[in-house]
Amino acid sequence: MSEPLLHLTERSLWDAARASGTFEISTRGRTLEEEGFIHCSLRRQLPAVAAMVYGSYTGPDDLVVLVIDPERLTAPVRFEAMSPGGEEFPHIYGPIETTAVVTVEPWDPQGTGG
Template sequence: MILHISSPDEWAADQERGEIRPDSLDAVGFVHCSDPGSVHLPANLFYAGRTDLLLLVVDPAGLPVKWEPGDPEHPTGVWFPHVYGPIPVESVVRVLDFPPGDDGVLRLPATF
C-alpha cells in the first residue's frame, strides 16, 4: 500500500470528481505519495501545524507508480512512490485521520 496526504475538503472534491488529481499532478506530472515508513517525512516538512489531515491508503495495483528520490533529496536517500496519472477513488482502500501527536509531530497512525 502507498499513502497520500489530503485534507477533508480535497478528499470530498476527489470523491465527487472520481479521482485524486491534486495540483501537483498538473505542476510536476505526478501525484505525491509515500510508503508507511516515510510518510512522516513529507508530512512534517510540508504540513507541520496542520490538524485537519487525512491519510488515504491507496492500493497501487494497476497504477503508474514510479519510485523516485524526493526533491530535494532526503539525506537518508529515501525514495517515494510517485503516481504518474490520476488515482481512481476506487483505489483508496482506507481513509485515516492523520492528526499530530501531543508534541505536534505527524506520525503514521497506530490504527494503520
C-alpha cells in the first residue's frame, strides 16, 4: 500500500457511509457535491488540518480518522496546494468506497490521530 490518505470526520457520518457503501463528505459541513472533491491529508499534515477544521468542534459525536488505501479508490487523487507554491494536500475527486477505508482510528487531539 502506498502512503495512506487520512480524512477526519464525525463518527455518525462514517456510520452512515458504512450503511450506504460510500463516504461523500468533503470537509466539516460540506459535501462532495458542494466542494467537488473530498479533502484529505497525510499523517504529518493531520494535526494542523484538525486544528483548522475541527478546532472549535463541540458536537455530540466522537471524531474519527478514516485511513484510506489510495490503491483501493476508483476516484482520482490529486495533490494540490491552496496557493501557488504552498503545501500540497491530497484531494479525492469522487466518493470514497467504504472498502477503501482500511481502518478507523479514534481522533486524539493530543496525539497524532491513533
